[in-house]
Amino acid sequence: MRFRRLLLLAAAASLATAGLVVPSLRPAYAATLVEVTGFGANPGGMRMHVYVPDNRPAAPAVVVAMHGCGGSGPGFYQQSEFARLADQYGFLVIYPSAQQDAGFGKCFDTWSDAAKRHGGGSDPVSIVSMVTYAQRQYGGDPNRVYATGSSSGGMMTQHMLAVYPDVFKAGASFMGVPFDCFANAADYPPGSSRCTGGTMNRTPQQWGDAVRRAYPGHTGPRPRVQLWHGTNDTLVPYSLLQESIEQWTDVFGLGQTPTSTDTPQPGWNRRRYADTSGTVQVEAYSVQGAGHSLPSSGMAAYAVAFFGLTTGGPSTSPSSAATCRVTSTVSAWNTGLTTSVTITNTGTTTLNGWTLAFTLPGGQAITSGWNATYSPTSGRVTARNVAHNATIAAGAAVGIGFQAAHTGDTARPTSVTLNGMPCSTA
Incomplete structure (x- = not known):
């Protein structure tokens, strides 16, 4: 039984990043x-x-x-x-x-x-x-x-x-x-x-x-x-x-x-x-x-x-790929909530393809989402663009969101990064 459980864990691990709550779409690369x-x-x-x-x-x-x-x-x-x-x-x-x-x-x-x-x-x-x-x-x-x-x-x-x-x-x-x-x-x-x-x-x-x-x-x-x-x-x-x-x-x-x-x-x-x-x-x-x-x-x-494939060279951290501001609004009830998120590109160049990472409070678990794919459903979550919103021009914004179950903590997501770079939040 332990071996079978570990096999199932292995299969689950290999699919962990594919466990999206809305259908996965290929990112809109050229x-x-x-x-x-x-x-x-x-x-x-x-x-x-x-x-x-x-x-x-x-x-x-x-x-x-x-x-x-x-x-x-x-x-x-x-x-x-x-x-x-x-x-x-x-x-x-x-x-x-x-x-x-x-x-x-x-x-x-x-x-x-x-x-x-x-x-x-x-x-x-x-x-x-x-x-x-x-x-x-x-x-x-x-x-x-x-x-x-x-x-x-x-x-x-x-x-x-x-x-x-x-x-x-x-x-x-x-x-x-x-x-x-x-x-x-x-x-x-x-x-x-x-x-x-x-x-x-x-x-x-x-x-x-x-x-x-x-x-x-x-x-x-x-x-x-x-x-x-x-x-x-x-x-x-x-x-x-x-x-x-x-x-x-x-x-x-x-x-x-x-x-x-x-x-x-x-x-x-x-x-x-x-x-x-x-x-x-x-x-x-x-x-x-x-x-x-x-x-x-x-x-x-x-x-x-x-x-060494970036302008920063082999021993440096990546240069800023995103300058951003993220605002989140939570509407909660009983054991559920919705969180609406606005991602603003505050930089001077267009983002072509993006991933937004954030940490959910303990007890929150995403049950569905819109305008992005989400994986995993709790803890440290990554939201990826879908085909229609892959590009964010300088100064422009896109809106995404999700519905989640909670066990009491209805706070907003924290530790937000866009394409790996920290965002200001509100």
């Missing part, structure tokens, strides 16, 4: 998601989708964005902010779809012997074929290739950085595990996995040696690594964040003491590990109170900034 067939060697039998922004340089960067177990490339396109950021910064996004059945949905192969060796086969070879196709077909820059993903995709992110350090320049892993954490396919499912069972503990050198074994002939630079994990994640235990830190700091020959710590957003505690030149090679975010639900609003922008 370009569209395109499926590619015949992209090259494909031992993993994977599907490939690619998002190519209309405005891009001659040699755009390439970001591989990978879904969680039970998800898909098109699903992760819908649920994450990477396509909107691609429109803003002009990079390509590849969305692979895993086809390996791990017993509770299709997941990326991070367990087989073939997948753990450079050129060994399985999903890693398929993903590199997708990257090569994007370079050949769209002029993708081979010196600017990056990986990111959530849950199974976060695991695969660290995996690709280990197996193909000659292809990827950096990665951002959300809720992942260290490379070579899974012994084999039998070790993968929750409930039977030593890796995700909460007791995994190796020395930094043991973790680092695993990476070095993946491609013994590699003598070039290693990809920089960004790690994200929620402190309340029990499906992929939060303790694995520390194991990943130990692995990658050892790979870079860095100590276990961070060179700096800060809180770039409320509840985000960041540790940075820089080399002697001051370059941040590893950084880790502990997201206070978050479960198996990352990335949430604004986090993709920090990943893209870490890659």
Whole structure:
């Protein structure tokens, strides 16, 4: 029964960001998601989708964005902010779809012997074929290739950085595990996995040696690594964040003491590990109170900034993508309420595609909504534009709202951000 419950939890986690209370609509980007067939060697039998922004340089960067177990490339396109950021910064996004059945949905192969060796086969070879196709077909820059993903995709992110350090320049892993954490396919499912069972503990050198074994002939630079994990994640235990830190700091020959710590957003505690030149090679975010639900609003922008794809450079936080004012009006009764929200763009440039994140008071849970899609329904919520209101001109406003149940606290949402940047509220 415990194993069945964990499988259900895994399935629920992979669908968490898709649990919208109104039908999901593709964000109104200028370009569209395109499926590619015949992209090259494909031992993993994977599907490939690619998002190519209309405005891009001659040699755009390439970001591989990978879904969680039970998800898909098109699903992760819908649920994450990477396509909107691609429109803003002009990079390509590849969305692979895993086809390996791990017993509770299709997941990326991070367990087989073939997948753990450079050129060994399985999903890693398929993903590199997708990257090569994007370079050949769209002029993708081979010196600017990056990986990111959530849950199974976060695991695969660290995996690709280990197996193909000659292809990827950096990665951002959300809720992942260290490379070579899974012994084999039998070790993968929750409930039977030593890796995700909460007791995994190796020395930094043991973790680092695993990476070095993946491609013994590699003598070039290693990809920089960004790690994200929620402190309340029990499906992929939060303790694995520390194991990943130990692995990658050892790979870079860095100590276990961070060179700096800060809180770039409320509840985000960041540790940075820089080399002697001051370059941040590893950084880790502990997201206070978050479960198996990352990335949430604004986090993709920090990943893209870490890659160096924004004007701020690789070691800075994203530049302000939104200047905003948000007003909320609550009408409450018995155990229900409605909240009307007005979002005003107080900046000087038009917003093309937006996400509004906010925190609901305890006991409030959204039951329906209008003019946006909402996920999840309680706690830290992200509202995403629908097709008819994706653009907010400078000085203009849009109205959205939702109905919610409550247990007594009828206060307005707090900690409001638009496209990851804080808004003034009223």
